[in-house]
Amino acid sequence: MNTAASAVRTYLIIWGWLAGLMLISVLLSSLPIPRATVILLVLALSSVKALLVALYYMHLKMDRRLLILVALFPFVLITLALGVVFSSAFVRL
Amino acid sequence: MEAQAHAAPASTATGIPNGKLGIWVFLASEVMFFGGLIAAYIVLRSGHPHWPGPEGHLDARLGTLNTLVLICSSTTIVLALAAAKRGAKAAIRRWLLVTVLLGATFLVIKGFEYHAKFSHHILPSTNVFWSCYFVLTGFHALHVLGGIAFNLVVLAWTFDPVSWSARGHRLELAGLYWHFVDIVWIFLFPLLYLL
Structure with a gap:
């Protein structure tokens, strides 16, 4: 029962972090700071939120490594695809 | 609190249930x-x-509200899973129902946003930003709808001991799908509304 109560507490703490990070993102986007900095910070915060959901709510932190590999595999493919897309979109030969 | 013993998935070579x-x-x-x-x-x-164009920006307040709704729904479905682990069927039903209602709230808010755009004659064909907006949010909304359906099916199983015993473990799968839908929105929200 203690383990269950501890898990529920963790879920609620993560909810607090997710809501807090979201509000920080909204705040950042309205501050008079350089656009590139805002984009970098807001996307970094989104990545942290996604990681929190994956690790704690989807239980990747406690699950088998195979599932982590399955979850990470598409990101490797996307990185490769984005590399091709961005190189052709922004590099003029 | 009712004791819930649902059938353990068959052992597999990977050690991970096939469904998962x-x-x-x-x-x-x-x-x-x-x-x-x-x-x-x-x-x-x-x-x-010039992005998104002369037709104007999206209302970040509605986007923020919808993000909060989805974050809350991710928490409620993981609370349903925690309730399943301790065998509290009433709590499973309560948290699943709240999750479904939050998902429906997200779609209603999104519907209001779509209606506002359509009434101002802003359509997917208006410009490339609105094409992207309607495609990205439209596909995401369809996934939310699919998640609601999945959650409702699992909710229905909780009322039938035989179904729950055989298929109750799929609550975890419904949760994984729902969290994925949440993660997609976590990226769509800043890209479309904030940046």
Whole structure:
């Protein structure tokens, strides 16, 4: 029962972090700071939120490594695809 | 509190139940799907000096509210799973129902946003930003709808001891799918509403 109560507490703490990070993102986007900095910070915060959901709510932190590999595999493919897309979109030969 | 013993999934070579491995592979394919759409959005946006165009921006307040709704729904479905682990069927039903209602709230808010745009004659054909907006949010909304349906099916199983005993473990799969839908929105919200 203690383990269950501890898990529920963790879920609620993560909810607090997710809501807090979201509000920080909204705040950042309205501050008079350089656009590139805002984009970098807001996307970094989104990545942290996604990681929190994956690790704690989807239980990747406690699950088998195979599932982590399955979850990470598409990101490797996307990185490769984005590399091709961005190189052709922004590099003029 | 009612004791709930549902059938343990058969052991597998990977040590991971087939259903769970299957949903993760499915989610990996979904990452590729949304990854492609989001990458297209970023490339198109980078190539347009005037973005999103003279038709105006989206209402960040509605986007923020919808993000909060989805974050709450991710928490409620994981609380349903925690309730399942301790065998509290009433709590499972309560948290699943709240999750479904939050999902429906998200769609209603999105519906209001769509209606406001349509009434101002802003359509997918208006410009490239609105094409991206309607495609990205439209596909995401369809996934939310699918998640609501999945959650409702699991909720229905809780009322039938035989179904719950045989299929109750699929609550975890419904949760994994729902969290994925939340993660997609975590990226769509800043890209479309904030940046």
